[in-house]
Every structure is written in C-alpha cells, then in structure tokens.
Amino acid sequence: xxxxxxxxxxxxxxxxxxxxxxxxxxxxxxxxxxxxxxxxxxxxxxxxxxxxxxxxxxxxxxxxxxxxxxxxxxxxxxxxxxxxxxxxxxxxxxxxxxxxxxxxxxxxxxxxxxxxxxxxxxxxxxxxxxxxxxxxxxxxxxxxxxxxxxxxxxxxxxxxxxxxxxxxxxxxxxxxxxxxxxxxxxxxxxxxxxxxxxxxxxxxxxxxxxxxxxxxxxxxxxxxxxxxxxxxxxxxxxxxxxxxxxxxxxxxxxxxxxx
Numbered sequence: 001x002x003x004x005x006x007x008x009x010x011x012x013x014x015x016x017x018x019x020x021x022x023x024x025x026x027x028x029x030x031x032x033x034x035x036x037x038x039x040x041x042x043x044x045x046x047x048x049x050x051x052x053x054x055x056x057x058x059x060x061x062x063x064x065x066x067x068x069x070x071x072x073x074x075x076x077x078x079x080x081x082x083x084x085x086x087x088x089x090x091x092x093x094x095x096x097x098x099x100x101x102x103x104x105x106x107x108x109x110x111x112x113x114x115x116x117x118x119x120x121x122x123x124x125x126x127x128x129x130x131x132x133x134x135x136x137x138x139x140x141x142x143x144x145x146x147x148x149x150x151x152x153x154x155x156x157x158x159x160x161x162x163x164x165x166x167x168x169x170x171x172x173x174x175x176x177x178x179x180x181x182x183x184x185x186x187x188x189x190x191x192x193x194x195x196x197x198x199x200x201x202x203x204x205x206x207x208x209x210x211x212x213x214x215x216x217x218x219x220x221x222x223x224x225x226x227x228x229x230x231x232x233x234x235x236x237x238x239x240x241x242x243x244x245x246x247x248x249x250x251x252x253x254x255x256x257x258x259x
Contacts, residue, residue, distance in 0.1 A: 032064065032067040032068045033063070033064050033067060034081035034084065034085065036081065037060065037063070037081075037085055038060065040081065040082055040085040040086075041056075041059070041060070041063070041085060041089065044082070044085070044086060044089075044153045044154065045085075045086070045089045045093075045153060046153075046156060046233075047059075047089070047093045047096075047232060048089065058096075059092060059096065062088075062092045062096065063085065063088040063089065063092055066088045066091050066092060066103070067084060067088050069102070069103075070091075070103065070106055070107065070108065070109060071107065071108040071109070072084055072087060072108070072109045072111060073108060073109070073110055073111065074110075074111045075110050075111065075112050075122075076112065076113055076122060077111050077112055077113040077146050079111050082150070083111055083146060083149060083150075086149055086150065086152075086153050086163060087109055087111075087144070087149065087163060089153070089163070090149070090152070090161065090162075090163025090164050090166070090167050091103060091106075091163070091167045093164055093167075093232055094164060094167055094168050094171055094228060094232070094253060095167075095171065095185075095253075096255070097253060097254040097255045097256075098185060098253075098254060103167075103170055104174075105140055105170055105173055105174060106140055106141075106142060106170055107140040107141065108140070108141050108142075109141070109142045109143075109144060110141060110142070110143045110144070111144060111145075111146055111149070112143060112144070112145045112146065113145065113146050113147070114127070114145055114146070114147055115127040115128055115129055115130055115145055115147075115148075116129050116132075116143065116145070117129060120132075120138075120143060130144070130145050130147075130148035130162045131143065131144040131145065131148065131149075131162045131163070131165060131166040132144075132166070133166055133169045133170055133173065133178075142166055142167075142170070144162060144163060144166060145162070148162040149162060149163055152164065152233075156233075158233070158234075159213065159229055159230040159233045159234045159237070159238075160213065160229055160233065161229050161232065161233050164228060164229050164232055164233070165225045165226065165228070165229050166225075168224060168225045168228040168229075169221065169225055171184075171185065172221060172224055172225070178221045179220055179221055180194075180195075180198055180219070180220030180221045180222075180223055180224035181194060181195060181220070181224075182224070182252060185252060185253075185254070186251070186252050187251070190248065190251055190252075193248070194248055194252070195220070197244060197245065197248060198220045198223050198224065199220065201223065201227075201242075201245070202216070202217050202219075202220070202223055205217040211241060212226060212227060212230060212242070213226045213229070213230075227242075227245055227249065228249065228253075230242075231245075231246065231249045231253070
C-alpha cells in the first residue's frame with residue numbers, strides 16, 4: 001500500500017511539473033504578441049479582413065506562433081508593434097492554407113529603415129533593394145525595409161507587397177533551390193505546366209510588356225514572387241487579366257481566393 005501511495009505521489013508530482021512548465025511556456029509564448037494585435041490586423045491586413053471569424057482566429061494563432069519562433073531585430077530602425085504584426089502577416093498569408101507550415105529556413109528578420117545595396121549598406125547612391133533573403137553569412141536571415149514593409153499593407157492600389165514577396169522566396173527555397181517552382185507545396189503533376197507558363201509569360205513580358213511588375217521578368221524565381229504578390233494583393237484583377245496564372249496559383253497555395 002505504501003509503495004502504491006509513493007507511486008501515485010511521484011506521478012502527481014510529474015503531472016504538476018509538466019503543468020507548471022506548460023504554463024510558463026504559454027506565458028512566454030503569449031508575450032510575443034502586442035496587446036492591440038487584433039486591431040492592427042483588422043486595420044492594416046486586407047487578407048485578414050476578408051476571413052470569417054474562424055479564419056481570423058486561426059490567422060491570429062499563426063501570427064503568434066511565427067513571432068514566438070522568429071526574432072525581429074531593428075538595424076538603425078525601431079521595431080514597433082505594427083512592424084512585428086506586418087512581418088508576421090506577410091509570412092502567414094502565402095502559407096495560410098498549408099497547415100503546420102514552419103519557416104525552418106528563417107531564424108531572424110532584420111528591419112532596415114530604408115533601401116540598401118547588395119552589401120547590405122544603408123548609405124550610398126546604389127541602394128535600390130527593399131528586401132532580400134540572406135545567403136552565406138546571412139543564411140536563415142531576411143532583410144526588409146520598414147518603409148516598403150508598411151507600404152505593402154497601406155497601399156491597396158497596386159499589386160506590390162515586399163513582405164509577401166520575400167516570404168514567397170523562402171517558400172520557394174524550402175525544396176533546396178530558388179527557381180520559382182515550390183516543389184514542397186506544388187504537386188509534381190503540375191510542375192511542368194507551371195514552369196512552361198512562367199517561361200512563356202516572361203518571354204511575353206520582355207517582348208510586349210505587361211501589367212505584371214516587370215521585375216518578374218528577371219528570372220523564374222522573381223516571377224514567382226511577383227505574381228504571388230499580384231495574387232494576394234489583387235486577386236480579382238489577376239483572375240480577370242491572367243486566369244491561367246490565377247488558377248495555377250490557387251493550386252500552389254491551396255487557397256479559395258476567387259474574384
């Protein structure tokens with residue numbers, strides 16, 4: 001009887017320790033979110049605004065998880081609550097319909113005040129980069145500018161969103177190559193069709209121009225990021241102007257976006 005009591009006591013202690021640990025973890029986890037995160041999402045994130053209540057709760061949870069997993073550091077820039085929420089929103093929007101997605105290839109986001117160059121310098125006349133997924137010494141790091149981050153969510157009159165663009169590059173990179181074909185989420189039977197569509201469209205853009213941002217004609221990786229911005233920022237317009245691209249992107253992102 002004494003032995004049974006001792007076993008029960010030990011089990012209760014183990015359960016108590018686990019509950020305390022979970023409570024500490026939960027407290028730390030929730031502390032990553034600003035107090036007014038719902039208001040910021042509702043005011044600035046169009047994608048969130050269009051979700052039903054269940055979808056909004058799921059989006060909030062994903063934002064919470066992202067902020068708990070990825071460090072955001074200002075480099076000559078103050079990281080405000082709005083910046084945290086917009087970076088997290090840019091991360092979640094492309095993968096919202098892909099359950100259990102984790103950006104295992106991202107550990108930190110560096111927030112710059114303005115444009116930088118290929119050497120990440122913030123001064124000089126050659127600064128024309130608004131965001132970049134790092135390589136080499138900056139592997140698993142993203143750099144994004146505060147100005148362009150905010151403009152992507154404030155300006156609803158174009159198809160540009162720098163945060164979405166850079167996170168799409170990370171999605172693309174998850175299969176080991178940044179080539180515009182996100183094989184980790186795109187079914188194999190569609191890869192050939194998507195490659196052909198990208199290459200044909202890039203050729204047409206270079207020859208005739210396009211309403212698609214011409215930066216997308218740089219290569220297939222940039223095309224995928226640019227057309228994804230278009231898809232999430234102006235879905236109705238993309239469906240009207242480029243129905244084949246719209247249909248393929250719905251397959252890639254597993255979303256029910258429609259015009």
